Amino acid sequence: MSPLPVPPDTSVRPPGSKSITNRALLCASLAPGRSTLTGTLLADDTRAMLGAVRALGAVVVVDEASSTVTVTGADPRASAGAPTIDARSSGTTSRFILPAAALSPHRSAIDGTTQLRARPFGPVIEALRHLGATVEELGRPGFLPVAVAGPIRGGHVQLSGHLSSQFLSGLLMAGPLMRDGLDVELTSPLVSVPYLRMTVAVMAAFGVDADGLSVRPGSYRPTDYAIEPDASAASYFLAAAAITGGRITVEGLGTASLQGDVAFADVLERMGARVERAPNRLTVIGTGALHGIDVDMADISDTAQTLAAVAVFADTPTRIRGIGFIRGKETNRIAAVVTELRRAGIDATEHDDGFTVRPGAPTPTRFVTYDDHRMAMSLSLLGLRTPGIEIAEPGCVAKTYPGFFRDLDRLR
Numbered sequence: 001m002s003p004l005p006v007p008p009d010t011s012v013r014p015p016g017s018k019s020i021t022n023r024a025l026l027c028a029s030l031a032p033g034r035s036t037l038t039g040t041l042l043a044d045d046t047r048a049m050l051g052a053v054r055a056l057g058a059v060v061v062v063d064e065a066s067s068t069v070t071v072t073g074a075d076p077r078a079s080a081g082a083p084t085i086d087a088r089s090s091g092t093t094s095r096f097i098l099p100a101a102a103l104s105p106h107r108s109a110i111d112g113t114t115q116l117r118a119r120p121f122g123p124v125i126e127a128l129r130h131l132g133a134t135v136e137e138l139g140r141p142g143f144l145p146v147a148v149a150g151p152i153r154g155g156h157v158q159l160s161g162h163l164s165s166q167f168l169s170g171l172l173m174a175g176p177l178m179r180d181g182l183d184v185e186l187t188s189p190l191v192s193v194p195y196l197r198m199t200v201a202v203m204a205a206f207g208v209d210a211d212g213l214s215v216r217p218g219s220y221r222p223t224d225y226a227i228e229p230d231a232s233a234a235s236y237f238l239a240a241a242a243i244t245g246g247r248i249t250v251e252g253l254g255t256a257s258l259q260g261d262v263a264f265a266d267v268l269e270r271m272g273a274r275v276e277r278a279p280n281r282l283t284v285i286g287t288g289a290l291h292g293i294d295v296d297m298a299d300i301s302d303t304a305q306t307l308a309a310v311a312v313f314a315d316t317p318t319r320i321r322g323i324g325f326i327r328g329k330e331t332n333r334i335a336a337v338v339t340e341l342r343r344a345g346i347d348a349t350e351h352d353d354g355f356t357v358r359p360g361a362p363t364p365t366r367f368v369t370y371d372d373h374r375m376a377m378s379l380s381l382l383g384l385r386t387p388g389i390e391i392a393e394p395g396c397v398a399k400t401y402p403g404f405f406r407d408l409d410r411l412r
């Protein structure tokens with residue numbers, strides 16, 4: 001990469017939200033009748049969910065050119081089970097499909113890549129057992145691959161919240177199809193809380209009323225649903241404006257967004273960038289001055305690596321807290337960020353709950369990406385200002401944003 005010749009003054013529209021796409025695909029697959037989803041993300045994580053809902057009986061038609069997906073739902077309680085559901089590397093797909101598969105009396109097996117096999121599943125395995133499912137741990141206990149057979153009948157269940165919110169979202173989405181509905185009691189504080197609000201909002205769009213922890217028996221209603229652009233993907237462009245002293249507008253995302261990650265703009269504002277907000281648009285204007293901050297990112301942890309890149313260009317250190325659980329994502333993201341920044345000569349320190357980045361001038365570096373799309377996308381931001389930045393195995397961005405480098409190049 002070579003640095004941007006002039007600060008960008010442009011607008012971008014990132015592809016559809018991964019998190020909303022995977023919720024809408026699941027809810028549509030549970031709704032009897034035809035739903036049409038527009039603005040759908042078509043990337044590895046959402047193709048994993050497309051395959052998973054098909055395996056449980058939904059009919060899915062994808063129009064690649066228009067990013068429109070039609071889903072004809074099927075009652076998962078009548079599913080014949082699926083011999084192998086391949087969740088690929090997708091946390092959301094795997095954690096959302098397990099409870100849905102457990103609605104059927106027939107056995108389904110769920111597996112994924114080596115990367116996904118290293119991520120925790122213990123809380124949902126325990127919860128499904130408590131709800132009456134038979135769960136076979138086919139590999140290491142507490143990890144994929146697993147096989148489930150139900151039917152789960154619902155009721156009260158305890159669940160830990162400190163590793164991931166995805167277990168709770170997945171159980172809640174299957175909840176209306178459980179005979180007794182579902183009532184979850186959290187046994188540890190929930191991380192990534194805004195994703196729970198998103199789950200409730202998408203369920204509501206498909207006709208089901210849930211509060212954050214319980215849902216009554218009922219049925220989903222087929223719906224035509226428009227998916228907004230991905231806010232985590234937007235963070236790279238908002239950060240780019242802050243870093244380069246440019247002006248970048250993200251279209252389709254603003255104060256009306258369902259995604260917690262739009263709050264990344266607030267973090268940039270605290271550091272000294274200017275932010276303009278509208279219901280469906282966010283603009284960040286770099287002011288040329290960025291100051292380090294002390295910030296808890298437990299609600300918006302997918303943007304912690306983005307902030308690490310921004311922090312390099314601030315005038316004082318940045319301390320990011322509250323995100324110890326991101327050691328269990330695509331890679332140990334705390335160790336990975338610190339290792340890679342140090343590789344570029346930046347002084348960074350790991351903490352139990354996050355990391356500290358001290359400002360500096362990065363040296364020309366080929367960054368290792370650990371098969372983590374967010375490592376690749378975040379570290380590429382350094383190349384907007386620093387000569388000689390290279391990203392190893394950039395194809396890993398296909399997990400959520402196959403066109404990322406093409407869109408980043410449009411800032412030139």
Ligand SMILES: O=C(O)C1=C[C@@H](OP(=O)(O)O)[C@@H](O)[C@H](O)C1
Nearest residue numbers: 019092163164165166192195302
């Ligand atoms: O529910 C979701 O769509 C997601 C929740 C978050 O995970 P955790 O709840 O595991 O932190 C987030 O990191 C992930 O990218 C998507």
Ligand SMILES: C=C(OP(=O)(O)O)C(=O)O
Nearest residue numbers: 089090091092302329374
């Ligand atoms: C953690 C992520 O994804 P998931 O948990 O859905 O695999 C992510 O997209 O950063």
